[in-house]
Amino acid sequence: MSESRKQAHEFDQELLDLYDYYVHGQIDRRAFLSRAAKFAVGGLTAVTLLDLLNPQYALAEQVLANDPRIVSEYRKFPSPEGSGEGRGLLAQPKDMEGKRPVVLVIHENRGLNPYIEDVARRLAAQGFIAFAPDALYPVGGYPGNDDKGRELQARLDREKIVRDFVAAVCFAHDLPDSNGKLGVVGFCFGGWLTGVLASRLPDLVDAGVPYYGGPPTAEEAARIKAPLLLQFAELDTRVNDGWPGYEQALKQAGVDYTAHVYPGVNHGFHNDTTPRYDKAAAELSWQRTIAFFKKHLE
Template identity: 40%
Template sequence: MGETVNIKALDGSGEFAAYLAKPATDGPAPSVVVIQEIFGVNEGIRKKCDKLAADGYVAIAPDLFWRQEPGVDLTDKSKEEWDRAFDLMNGFDADKGVEDIEATIKVVRGHDATGDKVGCVGYCLGGKLAYMTAARTDIDASVGYYGVGIDEMLDEAKAIANPLLLHVAEEDGFVDKDAQAKMHQALDPHPKVTLHDYPGCDHAFAREDGISRVEAAAKLADERTMAFFKQHLG
């Protein structure tokens, strides 16, 4: 069970909430910033945090939609929620989102429950933001699940200095085969980037309780993510 903490924005414009889950064991632990989908910090994202905490990580999910509407908590179960989620995504400033992730990184680096190492993991919109975070911050390790729009910012790859793992759904309705090919062409040669493809999987195959979840693929991707964090965060 987690708690809510508040984080001050780096630009001085206010503060935003974040869901924080800590391991049951005492002592400092590596931390992971969990980056939301277009549905906000909902039950699925909180479950991701709780699972990471159970595996020994301090997990924190910042509310990145706070500049538009604080406390967004939607699901993928109704058209009305999808419409609202897309409205929020379309009005979202990704650059400011990365700033808020950076503010979160700074907070957890100084938190008494955390060690020096900080990673991030993002899903959907968060998958793209994880890529941007790898390129623009001092994050120690980043993971992105089915990020949308990465193919449009491949020029930022040259700034990636620490390990990045990307999970790619081969039948992603939001990331076509041409976009996937561009990602592989640009990122496969990068010494810090690893891409894994998931045949037959659509977007959001690892969403907790999601309508597109593919259990076997989600399990495999999550196992790879945890092995990656163990290697690079400890």
């Protein structure tokens, strides 16, 4: 991974917060550029700042698609109560002996981008079967551009997306090489959906790791049976504001959970394609994620 990308500390926190509002649809591109203009100094423009903050996927591929340890392919699955059919990336160890646990990987609010595909391959390199569905498959799949991906996902019916991922869980759980145990890890939108799937499929989801995801409803939280490992960023006030109520609901439901708040980092700290990436927090959180899945799925 290249070290030439700028780091979060090189940007004003207000600008990082503006970017968070933009990528989550709270302000549009024009509003971001207008409000970011005051940070455009030293020959920079607001457009240049946006380009610097946007993902650079070529810089962050940790496990190549042709890595000799794994095999990967796109697989379709039926979703009769959702969009009719879904598709995702299936990645698994190349030389498997016996059955393996399965982990569903859920992307952010922009479809199955290269970063999430890489996360799936990282899990496969650790000995898991990983399946990463694409919510955008019914509209042609991830378009190769995050801005367009966000636009497409925002237009989709949220409940239909959930039903497609419910179908994906069922498909992944029944894979022939599965050991019958299934975990879910999700990021941002996928973090929220991790809790929702644990609620809707309490007998299929055996462990969940939501990264900086918003909370499900209290009623949904009450139906969760799986242990949860929740990963938060200290500076992510937009998401963190919902945590106290979520935690109370988990306590009332008797859910086995552990929450970590990583100090001084922003929403998206695990995504190694943007300046919000924090190497120390990302690596520690990932070590915890792998250990958590090994404990509850193997």
